[in-house]
Amino acid sequence: MSQSIDQSRRNLFSRRKTNVIRPPWIKTDQLFTDNCTRCDKCITACETSIIKQGDGGFPEIDFSLGECTFCQKCVDACPEPVFERAQSLPWSITASIKENCLTYEGVWCQSCKDACDPRAISFIMAVGQVPKPVIDTDACNGCGACVSPCPADAIIIGHPS
Incomplete structure (x- = not known):
């Protein structure tokens, strides 16, 4: 019985894995939430206004608002040690394309390709078919430019599974 109580306590204090997209170049999600003071400086610095206040007031990316240009203004504006400034890849x-993509319904659409x-x-x-989208994950930088132009909301940006 004490083993199940110990496990319950561990679960209470453990961090759950989140699908939230944080600003680019953060060290880790845990270090980000541990050190971020929620000052909103990264939010106001973002040139495309895609960083918004998320759950608990922590900054997160909303690609429905636009794309990340990797300008690094969020990194430069942050006074806390949450970003890995020397890191080469932003994230x-x-x-990825969801099943509700218009091309799977026979509709000719390439708005995602045009924005990429x-x-x-x-x-x-x-x-005899409408062309189907394919994403080269090696070439995709996760900027999110393809998300907002999609009329079917069929593109999601996330961590590889």
């Missing part, structure tokens, strides 16, 4: 997130600067989204032609 390890990439885009790194050209990570291409379309595969098939005889």
Whole structure:
């Protein structure tokens, strides 16, 4: 019985894994939430206004508002040690296409491809079918430019599973 009580206590104080996207170049989500004072300096510094106040007041990314240009203004504005300034990649997130993509319903749409600067989204032609999107996860930088133009809300940006 004491083992189940100990396990309950551990579960009470353990951090749950979150699907929230934090600003680019953070060290880890845990270090971010442990050290972020929720001063909102990164939110006001963001040139595309995609950083918003999320759960608990912690900054998070909302790609429905636009894309990340990797300007690093959020990093420069933050007075806390939450960012890895020397880190080369901003994050390890990439885009993926959900099943409600219009192309799966036979509708010709390539709005995601048109918005993708790194050209990570291409379309595969098939005889008698509308071209289907394919994401090159090696080329995708997770900027989120493809999210807001999608008329079906069929693109999600997240950590690889």
